[in-house]
Amino acid sequence: MSFALPPIYPITDKGLARREDHLSILKDLVRGGARLVQIRDKSTPLKELLPDLFRCVDYASRHGVILIVNDRCDLALSCGAAGVHLGQDDLPPDAARAILGRRKFLGLSAHSLAEVRKARNLPIQYIGFGPVYATSTKEDAAPRVGLPRLAEACRISRFPVAAIGGIGLKQVGEVLRAGACSAAVISALMTAPSIARQMERFLEKARETGSTSSTRDSFQELHRARSRKICEP
Numbered sequence: 001m002s003f004a005l006p007p008i009y010p011i012t013d014k015g016l017a018r019r020e021d022h023l024s025i026l027k028d029l030v031r032g033g034a035r036l037v038q039i040r041d042k043s044t045p046l047k048e049l050l051p052d053l054f055r056c057v058d059y060a061s062r063h064g065v066i067l068i069v070n071d072r073c074d075l076a077l078s079c080g081a082a083g084v085h086l087g088q089d090d091l092p093p094d095a096a097r098a099i100l101g102r103r104k105f106l107g108l109s110a111h112s113l114a115e116v117r118k119a120r121n122l123p124i125q126y127i128g129f130g131p132v133y134a135t136s137t138k139e140d141a142a143p144r145v146g147l148p149r150l151a152e153a154c155r156i157s158r159f160p161v162a163a164i165g166g167i168g169l170k171q172v173g174e175v176l177r178a179g180a181c182s183a184a185v186i187s188a189l190m191t192a193p194s195i196a197r198q199m200e201r202f203l204e205k206a207r208e209t210g211s212t213s214s215t216r217d218s219f220q221e222l223h224r225a226r227s228r229k230i231c232e233p
Helices: 022-031 046-062 073-079 093-100 113-121 146-156 169-177 195-209 214-231
Strands: 008-010 036-039 066-070 083-086 105-110 126-129 161-164 182-185
Touching (some): 008 036, 022 036, 022 046, 022 195, 046 066, 046 073, 066 073, 066 105, 073 083, 105 113, 146 161, 146 169, 182 195
Parallel strands (some): 036 066, 105 126, 126 161
């Protein structure tokens, strides 16, 4: 399976969404047009989380959706998720790749241009760069990077960049025009009265921005070729 970042990259949060499980959130996101979803959960006991993840993977596979698990390589392997998103303080990407094998997708958070440069030779598929704007989703969030640094990160990165941090409908156009291939969204989706309709609105906003520009498409196609090499058996 080749990998390309969609223009909108939703990340789940049960607390913000006031839901009992991630599956119900996933279903709403997919109804709204999501093609890639990250499951983020740092508090649910494993005996509750793992069955939920199995159900999410089953639903995602039946609907052609790529499912990424935040942080945990062991959970991704156990439930059969398509990949893992790693933070700077998580397992190093080289070690994660050794555990996951070549077929799983790997994303990496970066909060500075130095971290983007260091990632050039890592076995990953994309970088999540931010927080671009102020965010309350993470209590220990890194300092805001802003649009100029995001633009520079997109310029120097070997991998597609997903902008993250404080992104709402008004900010989608800004981050995509800065060069990001994708806008990662948590709060503005999870707190919406209708997650499905809000997902549709985000995709509409991305289309209005012209997020399928030839430059971005060319970059994505180049990276798909790199991804096929990384993920070959």
